[in-house]
Amino acid sequence: MDLLKKVSFNDKGLLPVIVQDINRGEVLMMAWMDREALKKTITSGKAYFWSRSRQKLWLKGESSGHYQLVREMLIDCDEDALLIKVEQIKAACHKGYRSCFFRKINEEGKIELIGEKVFEPGKVYK
Amino acid sequence: MDLLKKVSFNDKGLLPVIVQDINRGEVLMMAWMDREALKKTITSGKAYFWSRSRQKLWLKGESSGHYQLVREMLIDCDEDALLIKVEQIKAACHKGYRSCFFRKINEEGKIELIGEKVFEPGKVYK
Numbered sequence: 001m002d003l004l005k006k007v008s009f010n011d012k013g014l015l016p017v018i019v020q021d022i023n024r025g026e027v028l029m030m031a032w033m034d035r036e037a038l039k040k041t042i043t044s045g046k047a048y049f050w051s052r053s054r055q056k057l058w059l060k061g062e063s064s065g066h067y068q069l070v071r072e073m074l075i076d077c078d079e080d081a082l083l084i085k086v087e088q089i090k091a092a093c094h095k096g097y098r099s100c101f102f103r104k105i106n107e108e109g110k111i112e113l114i115g116e117k118v119f120e121p122g123k124v125y126k
Numbered sequence: 127m128d129l130l131k132k133v134s135f136n137d138k139g140l141l142p143v144i145v146q147d148i149n150r151g152e153v154l155m156m157a158w159m160d161r162e163a164l165k166k167t168i169t170s171g172k173a174y175f176w177s178r179s180r181q182k183l184w185l186k187g188e189s190s191g192h193y194q195l196v197r198e199m200l201i202d203c204d205e206d207a208l209l210i211k212v213e214q215i216k217a218a219c220h221k222g223y224r225s226c227f228f229r230k231i232n233e234e235g236k237i238e239l240i241g242e243k244v245f246e247p248g249k250v251y252k
Contacts, residue, residue: 002237018144018153025151027144030207042235074227075237077219081156083227093203101200101209109168111128111201 003042003073008080009035014050015082019092021099022071022085028092029100031060033082045070047086064124066090091118094125129168129199134206135161140176141208145218147225148197148211154218155226157186159208171196173212190250192216217244220251 009015014032021028033041037048037057047068051058061067072085093100093115102115135141140158147154159167163174163183173194177184187193198211219226219241228241 002235003231006237016142016156018156020153027146027153027209030142030144030156030202073231074240075229075231076156076226077221077223077228078226081226083153095203097203100202100204100207102203103201105129105199105201109128111132114200 003075004035004038006079007038007075007082008078010080014052015080017047017049017082017084019047019068019088020083020085021088023087026099027101028068028086028088028098038082041070041084042073047084060092061089064090064094066092066124068092094121096121096124129201130161130164132205133164133201133208134204136206140178141206143173143175143208143210145173145194145214146209146211147214149213152225153227154194154212154214154224164208167196167210168199173210186218187215190216190220192218192250194218220247222247222250 013034017033018030019028031049034050037050040048047060049058067089068086070084070086074083091098096117096119097115103111104114106112139160143159145154157175160176163176166174173186175184193215194212196210196212200209217224222243222245223241229237230240232238
């Protein structure tokens, strides 16, 4: 498909991907895809990434069951970033929150929890 | 403030930043901040980035007047990505669209224009 030809990967072979909840509009996370992760995402309809910490292909939700079902893929003007809109099963964040962006900077410049915990990581990752 | 202590920059001293329209929920762009850009963003309330193509500090909107007024800053679970929610003056994309993500992959796998042009780049950048 056009996307695989069009898109530029960085000097490490990776592409930044923003994941947005298609129903709520909430930004859920940012992660990285290599060419293989992008291909698997396109063919399977589930989001795959390259895990930089584990240095391996990673099906989002493989251990938790919290898959991301890809409903829309958008490419940016420079063709070096993707935005995917997904149906998020349960939650995106491994810390138990729906979005990885569960903390904001408040008016005193302090980090403040704003997300609500929707699962207990200790019970899901065994 | 806490954010400057907390956040991790990558091996090039950069941090990926997602910019979201605070009113419409639309993802507008992804760009990079170095420590100085982050400090200037915090102190001025306008989004500053590090321009990788021009290798310099970049006040978003400096040539177009299309500034991003930062209303909220969120940090992700790994503390290596930011989400900023902004009031976008006019449009974020230098190609004339409100969002840099103005093209989607359609059902045939082709790239399809979905954004609406809100200004003419040739008239704005002189």
